[in-house]
Amino acid sequence: MSGGLSPEARAWLEATGYTVRDEALWQAALTHGSMGEARDYERLEFLGDRVLGLAIADWLYARSDAPEGRLSQRLNALVSRAMCARIARGIGLAEHIRISKQAHADGGRDSDNILGDVMESLLGAQFLEHGFASARDLVHVLWRPALESGAGVKKHPKSALQEWAAGSRRKPPEYEVVDRSGPDHAAKFTVRVSVHRVGEAEGSASSKGEAEKAAAKAFMEKYA
Structure with a gap:
């Protein structure tokens, strides 16, 4: 059974910019399926993926006159699993993921898939508790270096x-x-x-x- 959101995890979430109310929700957002608990991050990741896409699309549309094709190119790069994992590593997410010993031993904490999924699940939790505007603003802060660096502009x-x-x-x-x-x-x-x-x-x-x-x-x- 879950022991509740740890003080360290809550402090890290709030220092990063998330706003925690329902601890059970955020506990789920940080929980990998290998823990075998009733709630894990999968449903929240599904929601957060859509929140992230809309937040990035909103930023690109407001700041660029590029045609649809080029906007799509940048959007795909900015919401990619690799980019989500990169953002996750930058904010120190890995150590706060709740994952089984076996999955950890298998490299789960450094997996692009798991890091990216948890990154999105946290956005899903932020959206559920505080609405889209709050989640969008947080995306704009966390993704700002990638947004302003021109990620996705130059590709093969x-x-x-x-x-x-x-x-x-x-x-x-x-x-x-x-x-x-x-x-x-x-x-x-x-x-x-x-x-x-x-x-x-x-x-x-x-x-x-x-x-x-x-x-x-x-x-x-x-x-x-």
Whole structure:
């Protein structure tokens, strides 16, 4: 059975910017499923994921005139599991996660998945107790270095296109070599990339990989 939220955990939460009222809620937000308790962070993580996405979207929309595709690219980078884990490490979350000895021994406290999930579950708890405005403001504080550093602005063109398609709820991009010319030592590849119900673009280079990169870049410039 749970012994209640520890004084250390409560002090850390409040020092980080969270506001604790219902200790059982915050206890659940910090509890991994390996503890076998009636309440853990999974449902709160589901909620917090949506809170985080809306909070970041709100920030990007208010501070950028970029088109939808580029906003989606940045949003996906800023709410990624890796970014959530990075924020979690920065605020010292790991030591406050309630996790079984076995899961801890297996590296659970340093898992991007677990750190990211708990980060989101805490946002879910903040939202439930204090509403969206409070949770949004906390996201803006905790994510400010990443937001202001331009995270997600520069990406490999193929990664950017993949994320744009996902963020726009489109099918994944498809690449096809449509032409290969020249001798082996000076070959030229032309690749066409297409996204269903959006369009297509082509790119040429001396290797298939570079041609795919050029095609993805051309697609983003044309449609995103």
